[in-house]
Amino acid sequence: MSIDIVREFADTTWTADGPTHAVEALVEDGMVLAFPRLPFVLDESERRFLDPRWADGKAKNISVRWPGGELRGTAATGADREALRALIVRYAEQAEALALRLFPHYAGHLRRGNSSFRPSQVQTRQSSWRQDDTRLHIDAFPSNPMQGTRLLRVFSNINPAGEPRQWRVGESFEEHARRYLPRIRRPLPASAWLMHATGITKRRRTEYDHVMLHLHDSAKADLDFQRDGPQARVDFAPGTTWVVYSDQVLHAAMGGQHMMEQTFYLDVEHLQRPATSPLHTLERLLRRPLR
Numbered sequence: 001m002s003i004d005i006v007r008e009f010a011d012t013t014w015t016a017d018g019p020t021h022a023v024e025a026l027v028e029d030g031m032v033l034a035f036p037r038l039p040f041v042l043d044e045s046e047r048r049f050l051d052p053r054w055a056d057g058k059a060k061n062i063s064v065r066w067p068g069g070e071l072r073g074t075a076a077t078g079a080d081r082e083a084l085r086a087l088i089v090r091y092a093e094q095a096e097a098l099a100l101r102l103f104p105h106y107a108g109h110l111r112r113g114n115s116s117f118r119p120s121q122v123q124t125r126q127s128s129w130r131q132d133d134t135r136l137h138i139d140a141f142p143s144n145p146m147q148g149t150r151l152l153r154v155f156s157n158i159n160p161a162g163e164p165r166q167w168r169v170g171e172s173f174e175e176h177a178r179r180y181l182p183r184i185r186r187p188l189p190a191s192a193w194l195m196h197a198t199g200i201t202k203r204r205r206t207e208y209d210h211v212m213l214h215l216h217d218s219a220k221a222d223l224d225f226q227r228d229g230p231q232a233r234v235d236f237a238p239g240t241t242w243v244v245y246s247d248q249v250l251h252a253a254m255g256g257q258h259m260m261e262q263t264f265y266l267d268v269e270h271l272q273r274p275a276t277s278p279l280h281t282l283e284r285l286l287r288r289p290l291r
C-alpha cells in the first residue's frame, strides 16, 4: 500500500490575498497541506537566533503562550528577549492569517495555542520510547486531555543551511484505529476523576483521551509496525510551510533543525465535516460515545 497524503500548493504569501482558499475538506481528510514556496522570513538581525544556545536547556522549545503572550523556554534577556518574542509573535500572526484563509469555515472558532521556535536538532535518541517522536504516532498528551478538541498545526522549516525537515507519515486514522482498538481496554472507573483531582491532568481525561493515548503508545511500542507498517518519507525543504491535523495524521520527525510551529485548537462541531474527526471516527468504530 502506498501512502500519498501530501498535497502541494504554490502560494507565496501568508496574507488574505493568497490563491488557496477553503481547503477544509482536504485537511479534515487527513492530508498534509504543503507550501514549498511559503517561507517564514527572518531579517538580518534575527538570524542570530538560529542557534540552540538561546534555549534554556530545560524546555525543548522556545515558546509564546496565549492569550497572555509570555515567552518561555529561553535564557535570553533584555533586548534579545524582546526581539526573540517579536519573532515568535510574528509567526503566530502569519500562521493565523494563513489558517483563516485556508479554512474560512473556522473563522471565529479557531483558538490560538502555543507558538514555538525549535532551534535544536531533532532528538534521535530519547530516554523514553513514549517521548520518542522519531516513532510514528498521533499527537496525544497525558497531562493535557483534549476531550475531542482538534489539534491543527502550522509548521515552517527555517533552516539556513539547506537542511530539510524529515518526516515519515503513515496510514489513515481509521486504519490506524482499527489496528489497535481491539487491544485497548476501557479506563478504570474513577481514574479520570482521580487524575484531575490530584492535578495529573489539567481537566478530566475522557474516554476519548484514554483511547487516543493508547493509540499513541501502542504505535510507539510496536517496533514491527514502526519498521514495516505502511509509511512514506517526506522531506520539507527550508522555505516550506505545512499544515496538518496532528491528532489525525500519523507522523514521525526523523531529522532537521530550526523550525517554527503554531498550534490551533478547534472544537469538533466547528469542523466542516465533523464525521471525519478522530472523536467521531472512534465513536463509530466503538459504537458508543466517548465523552
Ligand SMILES: [Fe+2]
Pocket (backbone or CB within 6 Å): 133, 137, 138, 139, 246, 251
Ligand atoms: Fe507529534
